[in-house]
Amino acid sequence: MTNILILGAGYTGIAAAIRAATRTRRHGGKVTLVSASPRFTERLRLHQTAAGERLPDHAVADIIAGTGIDLVLGRVSALDPERHEVTVNGADTRRVIAYDKLIYALGTVTDASTPGVAEHAYVYDDHDQAVQLARRLSELDQGTVVVAGGGLTGVESATELAEAHPSLRVVLLSRGRPGSMMGEKARAYVERAMDRLGIQVRDGAEATKVLPDAVELAGGELVHSDATLWTAGTRGLPLAAEAGLTVDGRGRIVVDAALRSVSHPDVYAVGDAAAVRQPYGVMHGTCQGGIPTGLHAADALADGLRGRAVKAFRFGYVHQPLSLGRRDAVIQFTHPDDTPRRAYLKGRWAIVYKETVSGSPLPTYRLLKHGLVPVGLFRLTAGLK
Structure with a gap:
């Protein structure tokens, strides 16, 4: 054995x-x-x-x-x-x-090497920590939520929180342009969605310290925060x-x-x-x-x-799927090396696509129990020739 x-x-x-x-x-x-x-x-x-x-x-x-x-x-x-x-x-x-x-x-x-992240920021290391953030936001009638990190997780979080809590001010801090891995058209669509949701985007902002009620940027500026979500690495x-x-x-x-x-x-x-x-x-x-x-x-x-x-x-x-709240999404299709192709989906069709590829993995596991691999995974594991 x-x-x-x-x-x-x-x-x-x-x-x-x-x-x-x-x-x-x-x-x-x-x-x-x-x-x-x-x-x-x-x-x-x-x-x-x-x-x-x-x-x-x-x-x-x-x-x-x-x-x-x-x-x-x-x-x-x-x-x-x-x-x-x-x-x-x-x-x-x-x-x-x-x-x-x-x-x-x-x-x-989460890379918690930045001072204050472990003590004062919410992270996505497990389900309980996401629940704790949800409880904190439910306590705020008004206030500011800071999301640190302009990658796909940061953008998804900022848009989701802004849509679910329209009375809160959501600030997205990003060293570069949020969604920078996407093509120009898909990235522009993301920016319009964040603008529609009232998200304040601070690109070129490097967070150097998390405080109980603020995030400190390189240069010393303090961005007030009633709740900080750290998605930066x-x-x-x-x-x-x-x-x-x-x-x-x-x-x-x-x-x-x-x-x-x-x-x-x-x-x-x-x-x-x-x-x-x-x-x-x-x-x-x-x-x-x-x-x-x-x-x-x-x-x-x-x-x-x-x-x-x-x-x-x-x-x-194959793709970079990105939800923009529950009522919008964008899908950037990619070359095998993850660089963007010209093709992308947006809006209703992107929502359907995103929910399909990012939905529950239970159907996949049921197929695996019977010795089968879904066709999509066959394509993914075929890889580069």
């Missing part, structure tokens, strides 16, 4: 666990999934939770039911790749789990580096072409937690690329158990 341990039950970890279970059960594979929470968190929708929307609640145990996967609830406190052991702290227990092969899918957390958990795994400058595990750790090949790293190099550079963390890495790692692990050659992972981006 081969003990396969998956750390993390997010989008990528659950996909990897189900895929590994279905592909190795006839070849002596025993899969264990470690989850910090019994609840499955849809991280792509945390901006909706922060705006006060109640989303369906799904239990991890229900999602993996019928797969034969053992579920362990608790937080990973230590990883020993030399002894092939992981320490998990539960509510009242401490457990050491041995493994033969490990898939590390613990994702990333992520990094890997310190767990990987502390375990002796080779990591990059952002704490992500450096992997080879098959998604194995370059320093410890019995450890596969997937999703945001991995520094995956492709011909165009290192992939950035998105669900679009995360689930394909989880499926590939599971397949590579299964092929290895069968004595088959392990294939290299290849991936190309």
Whole structure:
């Protein structure tokens, strides 16, 4: 029997666990999934939770039911790749789990290196923190919400909060132009949407410190804030580096072409937690690329158990979906290297597209339980030729 341990039950970890279970059960594979929470968190929708929307609640145990996967609830406190052991702290227990092969899918957390972020800012590291922000905003009849970070998460959050709380002043701080990764027309559409929602955009603004009631910018200017949401960057958990795994400058595990750790090949790293190099550079963390890495790692692990050659992972981006509140959206279609194509969608059709690709992953997981991979994921994992 081969003990396969998956750390993390997010989008990528659950996909990897189900895929590994279905592909190795006839070849002596025993899969264990470690989850910090019994609840499955849809991280792509945390901006909706922060705006006060109640989303369906799904239990991890229900999602993996019928797969034969053992579920362990608790937080990973230590990883020993030399002894092939992981320490998990539960509510009242401490457990050491041995493994033969490990898939590390613990994702990333907010980069809180800027002074005051950890103490005074809300972040999207888990569902509870988004709920805390929603509660804070519900207490404000008037006031200012500052969103730090002009990437897709920051823009989605600013527009969602502005639409849900029209009495609040929403300020978006961005070092560059918000949505700068998009093409000119799609980016102009985003800017018009933010203007329509009354969002004050401060581009060229570098936040250097978060205070209890303000955000300090480079140069000393203070921007008043009754609630600050920090979306400006992520990094890997310190767990990987502390375990002796080779990591990059952002704490992500450096992997080879098959998604194995370059320093410890019995450890596969997937999703945001991995520094995956492709011909165009290192992939950035998105669900679009995360689930394909989880499926590939599971397949590579299964092929290895069968004595088959392990294939290299290849991936190309397809789109940049961006919601602009509940009643608007824009989709920038991209080249495989994530640079924008000319084509984009906006308005009603973009909403339909966004809800389709960013909706619940449960249908995908049901297909995986039956040994199937959705056609869209086949295209994504086909990658660059």
